[in-house]
Amino acid sequence: MLKSVLVVAAHPDDEVLGCGGAMARHLARGDHVHVLILAEGVTSRSEQRDRSAATEQLSVLAAAAREVHDRLGSTSLAMLDFPDNRMDGVHLLDVVKAVESHVKMTEPDIIYTHFPGDLNIDHRIVSEAVQTACRPQPGNRLRQVLFFEVPSSTEWRMSGNSGFVPNYFCDISSTLDRKLAALGSYALEMKDWPHARSVTACEHLARWRGASIGVAAAEAFVVGRMLDTLFMT
Known part of the structure; x- marks a missing residue:
């Protein structure tokens, strides 16, 4: 059965x-993959949030996100305008x-x-908002x-x-190249090696996560919720 997938990220590039x-x-x-990006991802680079001074960078980053998801073939992309690295305000x-709106x-x-x-x-904050928006309710189809x-x-x-201790892995041996190409489209956000947010470092991480489970490349996750539907009527 095909799935509906929602990816909720703070900034453009986090989702990839x-x-x-x-x-x-x-x-x-063939699953439907919807992407929700909540913050604009640029204005924290200035001492004050000034969208008018960051118009060009905002445009470049938004265009990069659209290019990434056009190439991946994502079902939908929604980009909101919460303040970058100021969401605690x-x-x-x-x-x-x-988040609730997009879940619905x-x-x-x-x-x-x-x-x-x-x-x-x-x-x-995004993680907490997702957990709040996804409180278990009767009839909710959310399973993971x-x-x-x-x-x-x-x-x-x-x-x-408590530390990121993954207990769920996805074998991305066949899709690692697509992930790395998508990161390359986010040139404004990526850094040069040996920065942790370089394309090279991301490939090393995928290879290490893969080696941890005996495959060529993987992404690692911590399970927030996992509902076993095998015995549900």
Whole structure:
């Protein structure tokens, strides 16, 4: 049975960093993959949030995101305008309502989102908003919530974090090239090796996660919720 998948990410590039290979696998099997990006991803580079001064960068990043998802073949892409790396200044309920709207619209079987212990504040808020928006309710078709890792954020948290200890893996041996190509389209966001958010580092991580389970490449997740439907009537 084909699935409806919703990827909820804080910034353009997080979705590919965290689960680009899994997205490509879902799309290859015919699943519907919807992507929701909540923050604009640029204005934190200035001391004050000034969209007018960042118009060109915002346009470039939005165009890159559209190019990435056109190439991947994503079913839909929604990009909102929450403030980059300032989402702690937004009422959590506003973020929850935005997520709830897309959950209602896409009716996902599976949601991929940020690990709640990331260093990046936006990542943590998005993860909490997803958990709140996805409270178990009778009749809800959601069966899996999976938390992904984002290089240069998940592993940089020094304290107050139980640590990213993956217990769910997706074999992306056949889709790693598509993930790396998509990251290449996010040139504004990617760094040079040996930065943790370089294309080379992301390939090394995928290879290591793959070696951890005996395949050529993998993405790793922490299970937030997993409902076994095998014995459900």
